Amino acid sequence: MASRAILQSRQGISVISGARWMSSWWKNVEPAPKDPILGVTEAFLADPSPNKVNVGVGAYRDDNGKPVVLACVREAERRIAGNMKMEYLPMGGSVKMVEETLKLAYGENSDLLKDKRIAAVQALSGTGACRLFADYQKRFKPESQIYIPVPTWANHHNIWRDAQVPQRTFHYYHPATRGLDFASLMDDIKNAPNGSFFLLHACAHNPTGVDPSEEQWREISHQFKVKGHFAFFDMAYQGFASGDPERDAKAIRIFLEDGHLIGCAQSYAKNMGLYGQRVGCLSVVCEDEKQAVAVKSQLQQLARPMYSNPPVHGALIVSTILGDPELKNLWLKEVKMMADRIIGMRIALRENLEKLGSPLSWEHITNQIGMFCYSGMTPEQVDRLASNFHIYMTRNGRISMAGVTTGNVGYLANAIHEVTKSV
C-alpha cells in the first residue's frame, strides 16, 4: 500500500518483520507506588542495625520476636500430611471448614445455622472475603456505596475501589482523645441515606485499636435499624481483642439479636497464625434457606473467574483443629496466650513511658484493643524512629504490639520518648 511503501523508503525498514524493532507494549506503564504497610517490612529487612525493631506488619511474634506456628496447627499438619487430599475442593470451598467458621461468628447454637439461612463460602482470607463481598455488592446493588471508617486498613479502600463500588467515609477515630468519636459516628449513621452499606470492624479495630463499648454497639445497631442500613463486618482479629473468641463476636451477636441481615468476612490469618495459607470465609445472612442457596450460588459464580475453587491446605488445617474438641481447646488456649502477651506488652510499654517522665498521656496504649496501638505519633516522628533508632512502623503511627517483646520494650519506649518529648 502507498503509505507502507513511503515508510519503507524513508526508513529503509520493512513494516512487516519480526518483533525485534517493536517498542514495548508497556512503555506507558508507570511504576506502582509502594504499599504503605508492606514497604515498612522491606525497609526493616534492608536495615543492617542489630537493634532494629519491626512493629509494622500485624503478624504475631513470641516474646523472642520470632514468628509462631501454633502447636494445634503443627499437630493438624502432621495429621493431614499423608492424607493427600490434593484434588479440587468444591467451588464454595471446604464445607466442614465453613460450618465450623460460621459457628465462631454466629454462635454454636445459632438459629440462623439451624435454619440454614447463611450463605457462606470459603474465601482467600479476610482480603478475599471482603473483595468477594464487594464484587457481590457491585453486581446486585449496583447503585449502592460503601461507608468506610476513618481510619481503616488501607487495603479496604483498594478492595472496594477495584470492585468499582463508590466509597464514602464515616467518622470513627477521635485524634484528640485517641478514642472513639462516638457522637460524629452516630451523626454520620443518621445522615447517610436510608439503606446505606457500612463496613464495620467487628473487634480490635485496625489500625486504631479503638472499639465501641457494648452499650455503644447497641446504639449503633439500633440506629442501623432505624435507617435500614446494611452492616458488613470485617472480623480479622476474633480472639485477639479479649482473648476469648465468643466475647470478641459480641458486636455481631448484638446486630443479629436485633434482626439485621448482616454480611461478614472472617480470617484465620492472625488467630490461627495461618497467614500464608489464605484461609477465611465470607457469609451473608438471608431471609430463608432458599435465598441462602441462591446467594451462595452467586458468590461461587463471582469467585469462579478469580480462582475457580479455593486452596485446600489451610482449610484442612482449620477443619481438623475445629472439628476435634481437644485440638480446639488447645487452640483456644493458644489464642488466649497470644492475646495475653500483647496485653502484657501494652502495660509494659505504657509503664516504661510513664517512668521515663513523658509529658504526654499514654493511657491509650492500654485502652486500645487488639494487635495495634495507634500511638498518635506524626509521620515525621515515625521517620525519626526509623532513621535514628531503626524502629519501623507505618507512618500513621500504628504500632503492632505483637512485635513488642520484653527484650525490646525498653528500647522502644526510650525511642518513642526521645522523638515525642519535645512536642
Place this chain on the structure above:
Amino acid sequence: MGDSTASSSSVSIPPVFEHILHVPENPMHVMNLAYDKDTSPVKLNLGMGVYRTEDGKPLVLNVLRQAEQLLINDLSRPKEYLPVTGLTEFNELSAKLIFGEDSLAIKEKRVTTVQCLSGGGSLLVGAEFLSRHYHQVHTLAYLPMFAYASNQLDLTFYVALQKIIYVPQPTFGLHPILFSAVGLSVKTYRYYDPTKRELNFQGLLEDLDSAPSGAIVLLHACAHNPTGADPTSEQWEQIRELIRSKRLLPFFDSAYQASTGKLTTPLDVDAESVRMFAADGGESVVAQSYSKNMGLYGERIGALSFVCRTADVASRVGSQLKLVIRPMYSNPPIHGASIVAAILSDRALYNEWTIELKATADRIISMRKQLFDALQARGTPGDWSHILAQVGMFTYSGLDSEQVTFMTKEYHIYIPSDGRINMAGLSTKAVPHLADAIHAAVTKFSF
C-alpha cells in the same frame, strides 16, 4: 424480616438481596454429582481433567509425599505472609521451567513472574492487568507526525491496542467467562476441524490474519484442551511470524507442560511454543498451572509471567501486578508454592518428578492404544485414529450430545456433552466397557 418489635420510627429493613436468582450449576459439577449418585458398579467418571491410577483412585505423585515430609520437618520455612508476588524461589524456578534454564530473556531480567492461584488465577491477573494497561494508542515512535498527517493513513501505523482477546474455537470453558469478567471483548479464531478431527491450520491463519492489529491472542502452549490437536513446530513458527507481523499480543495458557509424554524431554518439548516467542525479542504473557503436572489441583498453584522488551519495563509491570493482586487477596497461598519449589530445586526430586510424569503420560498413551484397538476389534464404524493422534489428557471423541446422553443413561459413562473423554481416568479394566458404550452409541445414532 426483622422482628416486629422494631420501634415505630424504624424504616422497614428491606431484604437487600431478595431479587437474587439461583445460578444454574456448573455442568461439570452436575455431572460429578450424578456420577456420585449412580449406583451402577460399572460407572465411569471420565469428565473432569484429573489423573487417576489404574484402580481409579486419585493419583498422588510420590515426589509430593516426599516434598510434604520435607516441609513438615523443615522448621525454618516461612510461616507468615508471602510477598504479594508470591514465593520468590517458586517464581524463579517456574520461569526457568517454562522459558528454559538458558533463557536469554530471564538472564536479561526481562521476565517478571508472579505466583497466582493456578492457571485460572494466572489468566485472571494477567487479563486484569491487560484490561487496565493495554489501551493506549501505541504509535510507532518515529512516526507521530505522519500518523496525524493523512486521513488516508493505513492503520498499520496506528497500532491501537484493542482490548480484544481471540480464543481458539473450542477452548477451555472458563476462558471466555474469565476474560469477559475483566472487561475484555472475547472473539474466537478457528482452531479445530470437526469433520477431519484435526487442527484447522488454514482457518487459524486466516482468522488471526484478519484480527485487528494489537489484539490479544490466547494460545494453548501444548495439549490443547479439549481437542488435543496441537500445531507442529513448523506450524508454530508460522503462527509466530503472523502474530509478530500483525502486532498481536500472544497470551499463553500452559496447563500441561511435561504431561504430553512426548519424546524424552517432554518438559522442553511441551514448552517449545512458549520459548519460540520468548526468544524472538518480542513480548508475551504466559500463565502456568501446576494442577495437573504436579497433581496439586486443590492447592491452587500457578505462575504468571510477562516477557518484556527491557528489564526496566519488566520491573514496572511487576510493580503494577502487585496493585492488581493486593485488593484481590493480598498475597497468594504458601503451601503449593513451597511444595513446587521443594521439588524443582532438588535435583533428585526433580528427576523423580519427570520420571513419574513420564509414567503417567505413558499410561494415558497406553489407554489411547487400548481404546483404539478395542473399537477396531468391535468394528465400530468411523475413523478413530484421532484417539491416537491427539495429545494430552483428553480425547475429543467427536461424539455428539445425543450419543453422550445415551452412553450416560445406558452405560453409566460420565463425560461432558462435547464428547471430551478424560483418558487419565481410564483403566485397562474399564476400556472394554467404554468401547462397548461408544460402539453402541455410534451404531444407534450414526454420525
